[in-house]
Amino acid sequence: MHSPSPRERILEHKLDIVPLEEPLFAWPQSSTQTPKNYLLYYHRPFGRAVAEWQAQFFGLQKVEYRTEPEISPISPGAPTLVAIFYPDGDANPRRPLHLYLERIQRLARMGEQTILYAPPSLAPTLRLMRTDPHWYIVDDYTTIWDIPNNTYQAHNFTYAQPALFHQFDGHSKVWGWYPDTTRDHAHRSASYNAKAFASYDAVMRNPFGSETWMYVDAGILDQVGPFDADGELWGDVIRASLSSEKFARSISISGDSGIVIGEYMQSPAYGAKDINHACWTDPRKGWLCHTFIAHAYTGSSLGMLNYSVRFMQTVDDMDANACYSAREEFVIPWVAIRYPNTVFSIPWLPVPAPLWCKWQYPIKVCYADIGGHESVPPIVDPISTIFCPGYTPRKPNLPGGGIYQRTWRTDAYTLFRQYYYSSGLRWLTKEYRDYFGQNRVTDLLLGL
Template identity: 55%
Template sequence: MSSGESTHGESSQATSYREKLNNIGDITPLSAPLISWGGQRGRSPREYLEDYKTSCKLPFGYEVATWRQIFLGDKKWTLPFSFRTEPEIKPLGPDAPTIVLLFYPRPDEQDARPIHRSESYLRRIERIAKMGEQTIIYVPPELKDVVKGMRDDPHWYVIDEYPTIWDMPNNAYQKDNFATKQPALFEQFDGYTDADGDLKPEPRYNRAHHSAVCNAKAFIMYDAIMRNPFGTDYWMYVDAGFLFDDGPKDDEGTAWGELFRAGLDVGKFERAICVSRDTGVVMGEYSHRHGYPDAEDECFANPRRSWRARQFIAQVYVGNSLGMLNYSVRFMQTVDDMDASGFYTGREELVVPFVALRYPNTVFSVPYFRLPPRLDYPWQFPMKFVFSAVGGRESVPPIVDPIATLYCKGKGYTPRRPNLRAGGIYEGAEDELKEEARLP
């Protein structure tokens, strides 16, 4: 077993985590993770990403091409190797970010968003189209025309090369696993007694198609960056349900009008990337009314209790090209390793906490807090707003290292990158968070 790995069940587990967390630096894409289970590894993303078909033969830019050479294990990663230097489509601006999302309506009729009732869901996509940002959207072929028709310009880039969610490389070999093994693991959860309070496993997560959708999010970010038609280095992944029908309304009564008319703020992307750098992403975090697991919680060692790991909502996350690539392959490797070790992987917030601890300096977070009244509503996730121009350039959210603020709080862990304070319409967020004992 390598020095970067740790087995569970040891009496010194907690101490071992803290020591290793304090002595690990930025890591290569798939180096030995901090948490493993007896050294058990699943299939490597290298195996299914090396030869997957894409319309883009060459990656954009020297840094991404070099990263790909190292990731695929090519020792001869010095020049010459091929990469594109010119974007396929002239970008909206020199630092314009690109939004990436996928829309594959789930086929089961009992789901909240079945394909036969997708009109409401398509309205959400239309709102994103109206934002006018550089956007790459993945859809099944039968929806390409209706989605492409929402906006008539080259910066609305629709990809329909994957007919179903199962045709994406990281899902193709997972189909039987997600359809048989994962539901069985869900049924084995130990968490339905009163001792766990109101926080219990979510039955709506127990669906093969749901597992595949969550897993696909990591792949499409990898794929989008390799295609990179706009030559961008700033990225935002958003869920297709990002702009719910029930949201804050502007003076004209339009849901989310203030947000999609304001557009994205490049300065706020720069601020987040200065923390996450080339190794990871910044995503939204939501708190539990009943607490949250720390690095010593049994959920990270006991598959029957892993549902307790639920901590992040990956509805939106941002980063630069290398940060997104590192997050994507670490997420995919974590899913593969969890599968091989008997852990349930049916929802991204059951996987992201493992990614955060297994690969430090990968996940940074915007803590959950209330927005000003005009922007607030019951399903209020701050990530809908924090990278928009709403509130002006000085309206910025707090950004923290979740290992320091959640998983090892008060236990001697020193973050390598400073927490960023809030400003503008987000001022006062730290006071609210301190009351919950969430920030030092």
């Protein structure tokens, strides 16, 4: 029988979301920054609830709002996708520009109503990818540093955060568990930070009068994804429609307090760091706390707003206390435990071919009609599954079904990957691990 620690007991009965200024776990130093300092006030946002949220957030009495969308939605109740694309200016970028544009092209081919944030220099090219009004480009910000929650972060992400990155310890280069150096990059740090702003800003602009949202990285639609029966990369996924019923199922858990996000697979070497682990108290081990990958998340209008401002407030508080905040995976776990009921998650689960890909479950597939209405992902409160065993979530965790149903085969494959990724086998077979460690074992254990 698990006996909760003192820190876990703090969480036991926090059934309602805590105020922005009063996180459950506070740090010694107070931040001079807060989202209220740099976020924009919008005149007449769509919907009374959003207008009331904004008035309360800024401490104003004025409540004005629109009741009609500026652009008729693509279909009644359709979700809106939000994405952001600001390529870095490196002489040798991590990926050529044309690869990023190919990803955006795939996003356009989905045919969903989409708000895409991009620099004005690229906006004409991006607008040509679709000519319908539901491909909505926001080009108000010339560079990634002009986005409001980045305007004061240039020095921090360029100098302070890299210094913190190089202070990380608790890793072993022998086994390969060490912080990824791609996280030590100012432009990418600003890009991760900009996701939270875009999630706030898109809901406030809301040209389609949407009540349901998904932030989606164009990086999901990369060169690693599944091929359909005709050999087309991402073909089945792009042709599938998003299911409003599946969005409603997620929002029934997250409500107006937060979002549903993807979750990393937990391995013995690298994951499952509960609330008593040193990563929560030792900044040099803070990189070990990461649990989620923020490639995509879904929520209602208020859920997106509440998540985004709590993410930004957490970054501000981490900055004030010399904690590493330059990558979302190291911030989101703090959001989850500082503000219970803000972050819910879809656990890692292998899926059958031809949907197999690098992350196994591109989040759009979880919300598409692929596999039929019975194919729904599990959704959990991560406090109950990762951080605090024995914690009773506000709402019961939802099991998966269809292609996301848990079986002995999926359990066997998960155990294999846990062993493989925490043993020397991964490094001994480095040149062949895609062949031996992924596709072939997937085919064997999932019976395909």
